[in-house]
Amino acid sequence: MASSRAVPNLRFKQLRGQRSPGEFAALVRRAAREIGEQVACDARYVGRVEAGEIRCPNYAYERVFRHMFPSLTLADLGFSAREAVRGRAGRGRTPRPPEPYRTTDSTDTNGTTGTTDSTFNTFNTYSDEESDVLRRAFMTGGTVTLASASLGFGPLPGAEALRSDLPRQRVGASEASAVEAAVRQIRLLDDRHGADGLYRRAAQPLRAAFALLDAGATTRGSTADRLAAGAGELAISVGWLAHDSGRLQDARSHYAEALATARLAGDAALEAHAFCNTSFLARDAGRHREAVRAAQAGQRAAGPLGSDRLLSLLSLREAGAWAGLGDRAGCERALSRAHTHFGRGPSDRDPEWMSFFGEPELQALEAQCWSALGDWARAARHAQRAAALQDPHFARNLALYRAQLAADLARSAAPAEAASVGEQVLDALEGDLESTRIRAMLADTARVLGPRRNTAGVAAFLDRHTAAARARV
Template structure:
């Protein structure tokens, strides 16, 4: 039954000729770069590449998600989605019932969303993740359950892990599902933090590596994409473990991604794995390892033509030097990071780096100066990071404000620290991140002797209630 559903779905895909005409003489890669540039102009973040453009033109994506919709309408003012060759979202999602509540913004149409499916796990009205996770569930269930080489895992977020018999070789549908799982996990983490996602996200990761282990890809290009997708998925799941305080699990996932990169000869994946390994090492207090990992990542990234990637890796190195108390090493790395950053974005920038803009640049500098004990300087950078951050990316906004609160508290500005702490608490209803909660608890401890100050006492009481 699953196979026939997949076949009928493929048969319904109609090439989007209107969208193809709008691309004109530009290559898919050039057009994808134009999409990313347009997104930055309106403060949007999309992970657009040539494959995405190809899928739209092939009719595989019948309607864009909300982020892409805003970008496309900005690029082509005066045109509606129908003029761009897309189907109205209401038509595409018409068969989706029984969800308990509608999905949140930006959660629609990851893949062709015209196949109604139902979840075996009812949505919980208390969880901000469930409607989004249902979306990911449908994507992965369709891809993994309708293909499956011998004993491949059929996984989805929020659903169980099963086995399906061999039917055919691994192809684009399976690889697309892995790649989309990575994108969805990143988006959900941006919105809500890691704690509510980690356990569920581990299931598609096991499925992706089961596909790799089966070794039944039809083409070398498909195998390369599958390796890259599985490695990126390992990093994404590793980050969820990292952000939720499961450092040993994170280290294992990052090592798995690095091994995958080495097997596939994928320098971009290797650089990403080293970047996250450096970040984890710094958070775990292994500062020398943080420096070495960041330097190894820079070595892997040198041929990738992405100054922004080298900038981020230089910032990771700076964080390691700061943790070692080496001000000179930190400043040299920061100067290099700024020089790379100032070269601007490039078409070769990895898709996963969509988070890395000026707010993150400021936040990572704040962390460096905080590690060196220069609290007022750290607070200035953290304040700028919070001011620049897009308000829709709640998790990062909460993180930057938590950093600001910590720096102000240690810098001798208790009232301002309490005010920033209140702002973090305002955001924590929709964010589940052990990392942020731990930072806020540390700030509360620093401020405890100042309880007699009105704003501080109010924050401490509110924080204690939130912890309870």
């Protein structure tokens, strides 16, 4: 298990001083923002560092800690050398630095057409902080081990991993860590590459996670809670990949699975997340009254959790549903609540998966509301703010916001501007970003701009869009 060889990091604990783990985590997140990093540090992460489970931070955390303590080395902070933790250098191979660890949401944090294997390279490299725990998790035998190994996104075992007649071993903290790491990997890759190339690849880890949950049915305490929460969050992440790639029925099934897991575990945070995504899906499927009810149910679940940012997002989901029903008054009331909650700022109680939710996403979701109500000019103003404020690192969300902006500009009598923004979206889609949602939005913009071909810049965009669509056939 993860704790069997862990040596407590007393130096790091000394640096925390009299602050609580949650207070110290807030300082870490604030320091990250100061240098343009985004880390999902919470009290659990601080506790794992101090318990010695995280022997060396990943590169993003390392930059943050060096910013906080510029005169100290990693050794001074109580961490081990990176080579010793990763283990590859000791076997005569040069380790490849992983991408900076970031999380993003399923919402706005999971076919493989036209995607090369290199897209999935990151699946095979966990962040440094997880690697040691995962290696130990994968070294034991039986169904539990096979399921755990499939969470590494390397060569995925098939049905053999889930056979009920194989011996079941004890499920503990290592397996829970594996599930949590899989959730983070999916969210990271969705943000970098979009959903289309990831959905089928992520289905096996999801089955493995629920196999672990089943195998650990007799597990009790915090490990059982982590395993249930991790499996539920993984179901939501995979559901989002289905959702964003146009597989709405698959997404509905995954979200329902997450909701059932939340109810069985009594996990209000997971329940709120499941309702949040269910509302978004129902709106996209045209079931607007269901979207309203799901958003309101999510707010009831989230009420005791103390996260204003979560309540803000759920209020925005409700606002979008009212807009889909054409109820401007209901939409404006929900938007007002969303802004009130958002204005109270972030807190230590905000869920890790909400690291994507900042001012850009707030503006983008409000743009969707005004767009649904037919107020195109107002929608375009909010979409423009979203695109301008978004960190370029979040490639998928930036392309999404620009696609929304192009659609709103096309309908608000600004065809040249719409074509220019549409070209930027095409640039992203010609890279390694794959998103059926974004392509569908861009196709709709092209349709609206069709009659305006003679406007400057429009013909070039339309021709390029047509060529790109043909190349995908």
